[in-house]
Amino acid sequence: MLRVAFFLFTFSFFCKFNVISGDCLTDKDCVFHDWMSWQDCSGQCGNQMQIRQREFCCPEHVQNKNRVNCLGACSIALSESSKFDESRPCRVCDEGHLVAASNTCVCNHGYRGPCCGDVVRCSDNPCKHGTCKDTTSSFVCTCDPGYEGVDCDTRKACSGGISCQHGGSCRDTGSPGFQCHCTRKYNGEFCENALTCHDAPCLNGGICTDVGSSFQCKCPYTHTGDVCEAALSCSDTPCQNLGTCSGPLGNFRCNCPPTYKGDICDTVITCASQPCQHGTCTDSPTGFKCACESSYTGVQCDTDIDQANELLLPEWFPYLEYTLLSMVSLVGVMAMGCFFLKCCQAFGVIGKKDDDDEDHENQYEDYKRYKRDSIVPLDHRKPPSFKIHTGLEF
Known part of the structure; x- marks a missing residue:
């Protein structure tokens, strides 16, 4: 030097x-x-x-x-x-350390500026999630719930005293820390905010109505839950009053009995809708009842008895029809056979007696001689013509 x-x-x-x-x-x-x-x-x-x-x-x-x-x-x-x-x-960092590669300063807590020579004050908004108060040397932060650190920039874990409100559950997500999973009717960092219809909470076409500080969803018949989040199926037996269910999950249909109506058969049909077409109506807890005129029948008196009888056929009618058709077919075949037989005889194709016919005639002659003789010799056997075939034997 x-x-x-x-x-x-x-x-x-x-x-x-x-x-x-x-x-x-x-x-x-x-x-x-x-x-x-x-x-x-x-x-x-x-x-x-x-x-x-x-x-x-x-x-x-x-x-x-x-x-x-x-x-x-x-x-x-x-x-x-x-x-x-x-x-x-070059750079001299008054309250911090130098990063040589970039020639920049990393300041100590409470200091800022390119050379870390300036004291941080609340006017610099240093508290990320909290309130700030100036001190003689710098500042101090009071952190919001769920945060910690000098600048309130670190999110706590569930084990850090986190409490999720209104039935919510706390789960650690690593970074950025805890997260509250709220029930269907609340939201917010700690599930502290009650939802209203203004937040459009109802799903799948549900209709929302404000109820006090909360809300209520009127779900379509195919869904259920606080916000209509769950789809129904036929296995949930949604159809009432003996209605039958068909269709896929979330899109089923109910087939109602005559005295009920509605998407799930939950509405009783009364006489006010005039269900009895040809009769008088009486209301009951299970729906209307019709007293039909003499010529009508049915739940709604909509069936004409006379017309129904005209069209009504006995159960055995199909068998009769089959039998008649079979007989007609057989008669036709026989008639055709006779026709061809006559034709064959007319043209001489059939006309001579065959051997079977001659044997039959001989047997018959023997039978007649036997009947003429009153005394039959003891050593004489009955002629074979005793066995005379009738026309029904084949």
Whole structure:
């Protein structure tokens, strides 16, 4: 340091330019020597610089020793003067530490600014999730529920005393911390807010009605739940009063008995709707009852008895029809056979007696002779013609 101070005071009067060492030997004249260490960072924040220099021996005979004269005496171009010294930007972090790669400061808590020289105040809004109060040295934060840390920037875990309201459950989600899973009628960070119809909570076409500080959903017949979130199916037996159910999940249909109506057969049909077409109506707890006129019948007296009887056929009618058709077919076949037989006889195809006919006639003659004889010899056997075939035997 003494040598540097000595140079700053006398560099215009001695034989060395940028004098660093004591003596400048002749054989070292006009030579650029090694760089010195960087000097301390100085200057205003944002414009701070560091400088370093190198030794150069100017010839002794040069009278006014400056860069121009020394370089000229050494036959060195003036553009080489940059080799005497160089500078670089730097930064001093007053209350923090330097990140050399980016030449930026990371400030300690309670400080800010490019060089961490400014004290943080509540006017800088330092508390992320809380309220701020200035102190003599800096500030202090009072964190909102669910947050912690100097700046209230850390979300708590469920184990940190988190309580979800109105039946909500707390679950840790890692980052950013806890999360309350609310019931269908509340929302908010801690399930503290009651939903209203303004929030359109009813799903699947449900109709919302405000009830006090809450709401109520009137669901379509295919869904149920606080906000109509659950789809019904036939396995839930939604059809009332003996109605029959069919169709897929969330889109079923009810087939109602005659005295009920509605999507789920929940409405009794009364005499006000005039259901009895040909009769008088009487209301009952299970629906209307019709007293029909003498010529009508049915739940709604809509069936004409005379017309129904005309069209009503006995159960055995199909069998009779089949039998008649079979007989007609058989008669037709027989008639056709006879027709062809007559034709064959007419043309002489059939006309001669065959052997079977002659045997039959012989047997018959034997039978007649047997009947004529009153006494039958003991050793005489009955002729075989005793067995006379009738026309029904085949």
